[in-house]
Amino acid sequence: MRTASQYQMEPVGVGSRPAQENTVLPFLGRQATVRKAGMVFSQDISEQSWERIGSGLRELTNSSAWWLADWLIFGEAAYSCRRYREAIDRTGLDYQTLRNYAWVARRFEYRRRRADLSFAHHAEVARLSPPEQDYWLRKAQQHKWSRNELRRAVRASLAEQLETPDAATARSGERRAGQMAEQAGGDARREKVATLTIELSTGQLDKYAKVAAAHGLPLEKWVTQILDSADRRVS
Template sequence: MKPSRPTGSRRESLCEKGEGRLSLDHSALARQTSLDLRDGLALDEWQRIGLQIFRISDSSTWWLGDWLDYGSRHYPDRYRRAIEETGLDYQTLRNYAWVARKFPPRRRRAALSFHHHMEVAALPEHEQDAWLREAESRGWSRNQLRQQIRKPSARPAESAVVQVRVGIPPDQLQRWEEAAGRAQRDLLGWILDILNEAARSTVALTEAVQPARPVPLE
């Protein structure tokens, strides 16, 4: 039985419609290392299959992120198991989980790719939403979004950008990841929490031991 074709000039765009169902057209047979296409495909059928493949590919990144986030909350050795199962490198897996935690499903925009979300994940939530809304309305690619964010005038004046590079032994990094996961925080957010708490404690301690100022005699 041959698959039905779209009527007229209508095209089924998964990216535009944001459909939840993810599957390939019956004209395509997907295998682990190949894709077999039926002979005689019309242009719109071939194009529709390409959109389906794109959506599945992009969604699989979200799936991995959510899978890793689940593991971070349930299994102590989450990343080691993930690496063994997927063959992906540690940094890639950690990035996927970080972005997934930054964007709960209700805040993810189906019209934008996972990598659009990754570009703004380090920003405050209100800036994330503003940039993604702008990217969707203007049809920006991931690279165009990155270029806009990096413009000097694009960053709020009150925001300070500090880049710190620290060499961390792998076993220590794993302990930090474990602690962040137990606190249900991404690694960067957990580190900032620890630093802010240390700063508050230091200031409070300094103020507590600071000698009282002498009262001038009248």
């Protein structure tokens, strides 16, 4: 097995034609050469050049998904079903993977695809309506979300939208109960500061205390009941 250092130390151009091959991948420059089974790097490649190649390969990988999808869509439209399937078989490409690519591509006509977001970003929102797709992709651009960050944001939004009516009603009831409890607490606090003073003679106090005791109530509660009863009769 060859190590990374062995790959880096192999001289460019051995058994290859760098200038000709790198016209296909211009971001390689003369720092690396691509072959069918790998990539060979110059021994004096700088870190900056190495990073630039990585960015280029990322873009190439992203674009290739769109390319394969559009290639499949064109073949489906241009050729008979049998010839089309035979052509797919001859390429050796995985048919189901291509179908998945094509499904996403059909959900985004060319003008709506965002080059600064990956194919995977588009796949995350492909099931949504076009306005929703545009909204979430725009958010992903603005916030520089990764594919996973976009997925979490979309799923959280969908979960909120799909909340059952019963759950929504329960949450609304909880809020109303909390508001009523808070209001009742406020009323109770206001009642505590309201004071009613009644002047009674000693004889009246003893008489009313005995009546209240006969009803099994303290004098204060018995008086309150009498006042409430009088209020209901007046009302």
